[in-house]
Amino acid sequence: MGRYVVRRLLQMIPVFVGATLLIFLMVNVMGDPIAGLCGERACDPATAAQLKREFGLDKPLWQQYLTYMGDVFTGDFGTAFNGQPVTELMATAFPVTIRLTIVAILFEIVVGITLGVVTGLRRGRPIDTTVLVGTLVVISVPVFVTGLVLQILLGVEWQWIQPSVSPDAPFGELIVPGLVLASVSLAYVTRLTRTSIAENKRSDYVRTAIAKGLPRHRVITRHLLRNSLIPVVTFIGTDIGALMGGAIVTERIFNIHGVGYQLYQGILRQNTQTVVGFVTVLVLVFLVANLLVDLLYAVLDPRIRYA
Amino acid sequence: MRGARHARWAAGAAAMALAATACGGGGGSGGSADGVLSSSWGDPQNPLEPSNTNEVQGGKVLDMIFRGLKRYNPKTGAAENMLAEKIDTSDSQNFTITVKDGWTFSNGEKVTAKSFVDAWNYGASLRNNQKNAYFFGYIEGYDKVHPGGGSQTAEKLDGLKVTGDRTFTVRLNQKFSGFPDTLGYAAFAPLPQSFFTDHAGWLAKPVGNGPYAIESYTKGSQMELRKWDAYPGDDKARNDGVTLKVYTDGNTAYTDLMAGNLDLVDDIPAAQLKNVKNDLGDRYINTPAGIIQTLAFPFYDPAWNKSGSEKVRKGLSMAINRAQITDTIFQKTRTPASDWTSPVLGVAGGFKEGLCGDGCEYKPAEAKKLVQEGGGIPGGQVRITYNADTGSHREWIDAVCNSINNALGNDKACVGNPVGTFADFRNQIGQHKLTGPFRAGWQMDYPLIQNFLQPLYYTGASSNDGKWSNKDFDRLVDRANAETDTAKAVQTFQEAEKVVRDNMAAIPLWYQNGSAGYSQRLSNVALNPFSVPVYNEIKVG
Numbered sequence: 001m002g003r004y005v006v007r008r009l010l011q012m013i014p015v016f017v018g019a020t021l022l023i024f025l026m027v028n029v030m031g032d033p034i035a036g037l038c039g040e041r042a043c044d045p046a047t048a049a050q051l052k053r054e055f056g057l058d059k060p061l062w063q064q065y066l067t068y069m070g071d072v073f074t075g076d077f078g079t080a081f082n083g084q085p086v087t088e089l090m091a092t093a094f095p096v097t098i099r100l101t102i103v104a105i106l107f108e109i110v111v112g113i114t115l116g117v118v119t120g121l122r123r124g125r126p127i128d129t130t131v132l133v134g135t136l137v138v139i140s141v142p143v144f145v146t147g148l149v150l151q152i153l154l155g156v157e158w159q160w161i162q163p164s165v166s167p168d169a170p171f172g173e174l175i176v177p178g179l180v181l182a183s184v185s186l187a188y189v190t191r192l193t194r195t196s197i198a199e200n201k202r203s204d205y206v207r208t209a210i211a212k213g214l215p216r217h218r219v220i221t222r223h224l225l226r227n228s229l230i231p232v233v234t235f236i237g238t239d240i241g242a243l244m245g246g247a248i249v250t251e252r253i254f255n256i257h258g259v260g261y262q263l264y265q266g267i268l269r270q271n272t273q274t275v276v277g278f279v280t281v282l283v284l285v286f287l288v289a290n291l292l293v294d295l296l297y298a299v300l301d302p303r304i305r306y307a
Numbered sequence: 308m309r310g311a312r313h314a315r316w317a318a319g320a321a322a323m324a325l326a327a328t329a330c331g332g333g334g335g336s337g338g339s340a341d342g343v344l345s346s347s348w349g350d351p352q353n354p355l356e357p358s359n360t361n362e363v364q365g366g367k368v369l370d371m372i373f374r375g376l377k378r379y380n381p382k383t384g385a386a387e388n389m390l391a392e393k394i395d396t397s398d399s400q401n402f403t404i405t406v407k408d409g410w411t412f413s414n415g416e417k418v419t420a421k422s423f424v425d426a427w428n429y430g431a432s433l434r435n436n437q438k439n440a441y442f443f444g445y446i447e448g449y450d451k452v453h454p455g456g457g458s459q460t461a462e463k464l465d466g467l468k469v470t471g472d473r474t475f476t477v478r479l480n481q482k483f484s485g486f487p488d489t490l491g492y493a494a495f496a497p498l499p500q501s502f503f504t505d506h507a508g509w510l511a512k513p514v515g516n517g518p519y520a521i522e523s524y525t526k527g528s529q530m531e532l533r534k535w536d537a538y539p540g541d542d543k544a545r546n547d548g549v550t551l552k553v554y555t556d557g558n559t560a561y562t563d564l565m566a567g568n569l570d571l572v573d574d575i576p577a578a579q580l581k582n583v584k585n586d587l588g589d590r591y592i593n594t595p596a597g598i599i600q601t602l603a604f605p606f607y608d609p610a611w612n613k614s615g616s617e618k619v620r621k622g623l624s625m626a627i628n629r630a631q632i633t634d635t636i637f638q639k640t641r642t643p644a645s646d647w648t649s650p651v652l653g654v655a656g657g658f659k660e661g662l663c664g665d666g667c668e669y670k671p672a673e674a675k676k677l678v679q680e681g682g683g684i685p686g687g688q689v690r691i692t693y694n695a696d697t698g699s700h701r702e703w704i705d706a707v708c709n710s711i712n713n714a715l716g717n718d719k720a721c722v723g724n725p726v727g728t729f730a731d732f733r734n735q736i737g738q739h740k741l742t743g744p745f746r747a748g749w750q751m752d753y754p755l756i757q758n759f760l761q762p763l764y765y766t767g768a769s770s771n772d773g774k775w776s777n778k779d780f781d782r783l784v785d786r787a788n789a790e791t792d793t794a795k796a797v798q799t800f801q802e803a804e805k806v807v808r809d810n811m812a813a814i815p816l817w818y819q820n821g822s823a824g825y826s827q828r829l830s831n832v833a834l835n836p837f838s839v840p841v842y843n844e845i846k847v848g
Binding site: 030031032033034035036037038039040041042043044045046047049050051054081082083084088089092151152155156159162163164167251252253254255257261262264265267268269270 | 350351352353354361362433434436437438440441453454455456510525526527528529552553554555556559560562563565566567568569696697727728729730731732733734736737747748749750762769770772
């Protein structure tokens with residue numbers, strides 16, 4: 001187990017380097033960011049040259065990358081064009097997005113798995129058909145439509161919530177945005193769980209458990225659900241990274257100042273330091289989430305062992 | 308078993324929390340204390356230093372927390388003395404400035420001549436990377452503190468001398484009669500000593516001498532400004548404060564206004580223009596701003612800069628149906644342009660409706676003839692370049708091309724050429740990569756006709772992106788700047804503008820309005836000529 005974790009951690013290093021290099025190159029392909037700083041006029045050449053020197057943009061690309069990586073390992077993610085250190089931006093943005101992701105994941109686990117179990121056990125009944133049609137609708141409607149409609153209905157028409165989230169972004173205000181963010185994944189979780197449950201319901205060990213005379217709820221939670229959750233856990237685990245990075249649309253609609261907002265602004269202003277910094281952290285989150293998922297397999301299915 | 312019970316409990320909790328926020332969400336008006344209004348904001352692109360702020364969002368804050376020697380009247384745009392007691396000159400080159408007594412910064416420090424001179428020296432110095440440094444370019448010694456290349460050889464501008472507690476002199480490197488009127492621009496604001504001694508602290512919570520003081524500033528999301536009770540000026544704030552909230556998307560700000568969660572939105576998104584009258588009625592304002600949109604040409608490309616080209620340019624201009632585009636796409640938030648300045652200057656300031664003549668009127672038949680006479684469109688096709696990341700540029704560029712195609716009877720005569728980001732767009736312009744016309748917008752720095760002409764069309768000027776150059780124009784501008792009589796100076800600038808017209812150096816498209824919408828709590832809301840709300844005049848309740 002320990003050796004397995006160490007091996008996985010070591011594997012992260014090349015992935016990390018490769019990913020940051022790719023992002024670094026992609027942001028640089030967009031061209032010189034200084035030109036966008038002076039509004040509808042050319043920056044005066046002396047100031048532009050000095051700004052380039054200060055941000056290290058006058059050096060060859062490989063050298064920029066090496067300097068950047070060197071700084072990252074000492075915890076310095078550079079400075080955004082508005083003079084704020086990128087680490088400061090991260091300190092304000094990540095807690096907000098993490099809260100949003102937690103809300104979204106909770107929705108996926110609680111609502112998604114519950115619906116999946118219910119429909120899986122009652123296959124072909126009216127409730128199964130209703131939920132299936134519902135998930136189909138959710139999957140086919142783009143997230144920004146769901147978001148805007150909910151915002152106008154709940155925020156303006158019925159006044160149940162505030163249409164935008166305040167800067168502190170407490171959990172209470174993140175419920176609707178979290179639901180919007182989770183909506184599509186939630187539908188997938190429901191469908192995955194449903195299929196898995198329906199398939200395992202007929203398996204030998206379930207029949208044995210029932211034959212032993214175990215109560216129904218114990219058969220479902222201890223035997224059926226536990227074995228059916230493996231594909232669902234894989235999906236939710238990879239979804240953590242996707243939700244954090246993919247929150248750009250949701251964060252924009254509800255004016256949440258999280259990772260998506262900083263990334264969007266960083267890309268518009270071609271701020272290499274911001275974009276690479278945030279994406280690097282997202283890559284790390286993704287890798288760690290994947291590792292945790294793999295370790296969870298062993299917990300769910302004792303037959304799986306890591307050496 | 309355990310898992311399932313947890314799941315049920317969590318679902319119940321989520322439902323309860325939703326219900327709880329539901330109760331809290333409704334009924335709140337503005338979401339802030341009595342007398343304090345909330346207003347939409349964008350994250351300033353640069354640090355909030357006066358000489359480093361060149362866009363409207365940072366400018367909004369500076370307008371609230373700073374007062375300079377002059378202030379532009381929010382209604383008329385005229386430059387009026389604010390902190391200046393008097394500005395004397397006999398030759399339009401040497402100025403003696405006296406600062407009014409009794410002004411302080413909100414931290415209690417007195418505003419003296421030194422507050423101005425130190426601030427200007429800071430702004431001009433190359434070392435400080437100030438993006439508005441060129442505003443000090445008229446002051447003698449600028450080439451030493453801010454050389455075009457190499458390192459600076461002086462720390463301070465030679466042309467600035469403190470002669471007393473409240474007096475200082477300015478010597479310019481050329482005659483410029485309009486100089487005092489430029490002093491209302493934010494870059495010329497005075498700065499307290501704390502700006503220099505504790506720079507990081509000042510940036511975290513800027514201190515100025517305006518009617519508001521900053522109470523708290525959370526970068527990237529919110530700024531709370533409160534009325535400064537001891538403000539010595541006449542234009543005291545008529546509300547208790549302003550909370551600026553950063554919005555990533557103007558549509559969300561508009562939705563918040565509809566829901567009573569925000570008091571003032573100062574840029575109505577294009578998508579909402581159709582509904583805004585119904586939604587807000589007379590709480591929607593739409594007034595002229597000092598912004599003109601034009602199409603500039605690449606004069607560095609010989610294909611656009613040969614004899615006869617001016618006919619092609621004029622023909623293209625006459626092929627554009629401005630009235631139709633401003634009515635349908637912009638819902639009358641823009642007005643067809645008929646000169647190269649802006650209505651906010653007023654007739655006395657140099658705005659002259661119709662100066663462009665038939666060159667700016669929609670005459671498709673003549674347009675076709677002129678383009679043919681001029682030798683046709685270079686390369687057979689006009690590619691209008693624009694940045695597609697902000698505004699509704701795509702819509703109007705496509706409409707302009709449609710109009711040109713229809714007039715010339717050729718559906719391949721004009722196409723739009725979108726560029727992904729604004730920075731890349733500016734890059735391609737700067738590197739002379741464009742071979743056709745490109746979108747050019749100009750927002751005035753100060754309401755003078757000079758600001759609409761010299762930076763854009765003078766040989767080698769900072770925003771002369773197409774590198775147009777004309778000796779007659781340059782000579783007339785020099786003469787106008789040296790003119791001590793304002794009326795005569797304006798007249799000479801208009802002569803220069805006619806040179807621009809005769810060569811059709813750029814196609815004027817439309818004058819842009821500023822728009823805003825506000826909640827029922829507010830009254831006396833107006834936009835100044837820079838399309839910034841006049842916050843200190845707004846009444847709450």
